[in-house]
Amino acid sequence: xxxxxxxxxxxxxxxxxxxxxxxxxxxxxxxxxxxxxxxxxxxxxxxxxxxxxxxxxxxxxxxxxxxxxxxxxxxxxxxxxxxxxxxxxxxxxxxxxxxxxxxxxxxxxxxxxxxxxxxxxxxxxxxxxxxxxxxxxxxxxx
Amino acid sequence: xxxxxxxxxxxxxxxxxxxxxxxxxxxxxxxxxxxxxxxxxxxxxxxxxxxxxxxxxxxxxxxxxxxxxxxxxxxxxxxxxxxxxxxxxxxxxxxxxxxxxxxxxxxxxxxxxxxxxxxxxxxxxxxxxxxxxxxxxxxxxx
DNA sequence: AATATTTTATGATAAAAATCATATTTCAGA
DNA sequence: TCTGAAATATGATTTTTATCATAAAATATT
Ligand code: FES
Ligand code: FES
Numbered sequence: 001x002x003x004x005x006x007x008x009x010x011x012x013x014x015x016x017x018x019x020x021x022x023x024x025x026x027x028x029x030x031x032x033x034x035x036x037x038x039x040x041x042x043x044x045x046x047x048x049x050x051x052x053x054x055x056x057x058x059x060x061x062x063x064x065x066x067x068x069x070x071x072x073x074x075x076x077x078x079x080x081x082x083x084x085x086x087x088x089x090x091x092x093x094x095x096x097x098x099x100x101x102x103x104x105x106x107x108x109x110x111x112x113x114x115x116x117x118x119x120x121x122x123x124x125x126x127x128x129x130x131x132x133x134x135x136x137x138x139x140x141x142x
Numbered sequence: 143x144x145x146x147x148x149x150x151x152x153x154x155x156x157x158x159x160x161x162x163x164x165x166x167x168x169x170x171x172x173x174x175x176x177x178x179x180x181x182x183x184x185x186x187x188x189x190x191x192x193x194x195x196x197x198x199x200x201x202x203x204x205x206x207x208x209x210x211x212x213x214x215x216x217x218x219x220x221x222x223x224x225x226x227x228x229x230x231x232x233x234x235x236x237x238x239x240x241x242x243x244x245x246x247x248x249x250x251x252x253x254x255x256x257x258x259x260x261x262x263x264x265x266x267x268x269x270x271x272x273x274x275x276x277x278x279x280x281x282x283x284x
Numbered sequence: 285a286a287t288a289t290t291t292t293a294t295g296a297t298a299a300a301a302a303t304c305a306t307a308t309t310t311c312a313g314a
Numbered sequence: 315t316c317t318g319a320a321a322t323a324t325g326a327t328t329t330t331t332a333t334c335a336t337a338a339a340a341t342a343t344t
Contacts, residue, residue, distance in 0.1 A: 001143050001253075004302065007237040014248065027320070040304045047322060060311030061319040095149040106156065106276060110263050114256030121252050134248060146332065169290070182334045189292060202341030203289040 006083035009045050011035040013079050016055060016067045017131040025057070025064030045083070052082045072128040080122065089119060148225040151187050153177040155221050158197060158209045159273040167199070167206030187225070194224045214270040222264065231261060 002010070015035055020026045028046055032039040046065050049055045056068045080089065092099035093107045104112070144152070157177055162168045170188055174181040188207050191197045198210045222231065234241035235249045246254070 002235060004237070007235070010236055010249075025320095029320095038303060041302070043321085044303085050321085057321060058311080059309070059319090059321040062312060063310085063320045065321085093144060093149070094152055095146065106272065107152075111260055114260060117256060118253055130248065171290095180333065183332070185291085186333085192291085199291060200341080201289085201291040201339075204342060205290045205340085207291085 002080060003084050003088070005045055006080045008035070008037050008042055009049060009079050009083045011037070012042060012046060012065075013049065013055060013067070013127060014131065016065060017072065017127050018134065020064075020066035022056075022066055022068055025062070025066045027064045031065065049079070049082060052078075054078055054082055067127065072131075073126050075123060076125050076127060076130060077119070077122040079127075144222060145226050145230070147187055148222045150177065150179050150184055151191060151221050151225050153179070154184060154188060154207075155191065155197060155209070155269060156273065158207060159214060159269050160276065162206075162208035164198075164208055164210055167204070167208045169206040173207065191221070191224060194220075196220055196224055209269065214273075215268050217265060218267050218269060218272060219261070219264040221269075 012031060012035060015031060016026060019034075028043040029039055031046070032042040035042070046055065046057070050057045050065065054071065054074055055065055056071055057063065057065045090099065092105055093111045094105045096103075096105050099105070099108065099112075101108075154173060154177060157173060158168060161176075170185040171181055173188070174184040177184070188197065188199070192199045192207065195213075196216055197207055197213055199205065199207045232241065234247055235253045236247045238245075238247050241247070241250065241254075243250075
């Protein structure tokens with residue numbers, strides 16, 4: 001469903017949303033440790049997220065990553081699109097070229113409603129809205 | 143969600159269910175062509191499915207693969223388990239170790255009901271039941 | 285019995301995903 | 315302005331998945 005990269009990206013953004021802001025940045029090293037993921041790998045992902053303006057960063061000492069208020073208004077879908085692209089999300093469970101109501105594969109009716117709901121959710125919920133539901137000390141990063 | 147192998151396996155079994163029986167077997171070569179998949183790859187998958195008694199086969203000239211009546215009583219879940227194993231199906235969307243109602247990740251509530259339904263379906267429907275819903279000439283293999 | 289045809293067993297290669305490594309750039313603070 | 319701490323750019327390595335290739339075993343037909 002989601003690639004490993006997308007999973008780490010999601011966790012990273014969530015962690016930043018709960019624990020950072022423009023004044024309080026978080027270093028890749030610490031973030032990686034917090035979400036229990038390989039540091040070098042996470043670093044690369046953070047760089048990509050930053051490049052795509054999903055998260056923010058400043059270099060040098062006292063630098064690190066954080067979510068700007070503008071970042072917080074981004075939709076959840078952006079995170080996974082940044083990592084996996086459009087393709088993976090919409091493709092047929094059986095890998096058929098066209099996946100739609102007119103030409104559904106045998107599993108389409110079973111899987112499609114569920115996936116649509118998931119996608120609709122990611123499309124409609126912002127990072128800010130999402131994190132509001134979770135207390136700052138929520139330990140879901142294991 | 144499903145690996146490429148699982149997708150091909152699914153298509154293969156479906157095709158065999160609709161087009162083969164103990165008397166009328168289908169060669170790997172023809173099957174591969176029918177479902178538009180690389181022959182050598184499909185061959186390997188068929189061999190594995192056969193080894194796991196999900197499909198049947200006979201060697202030599204006039205040989206090929208087919209579904210026995212006993213094979214037709216197998217549940218759909220068997221096909222994907224044979225290829226991807228238990229792990230992939232039950233793992234958390236975010237890759238957390240324990241995925242359950244007590245310790246749900248932020249996406250658990252969104253994704254879990256949907257996935258449960260998909261799994262329940264695969265667990266409760268046999269290949270025979272499944273294919274009954276589809277006419278023999280159904281062209282979903284593209 | 286010989287032959288041709290097919291699966292089976294096994295492993296090699298290719299492509300993609302995950303992971304690691306490092307030199308370069310930026311910037312805060314002394 | 316120098317130094318060290320951080321991100322950034324870039325690319326190498328490792329692991330996994332997908333794909334291909336082929337010799338061996340089985341069997342129907344002659
Ligand atoms: S056609 Fe296969 S999931 Fe839609
Ligand atoms: S805990 Fe993440 S999907 Fe269940």
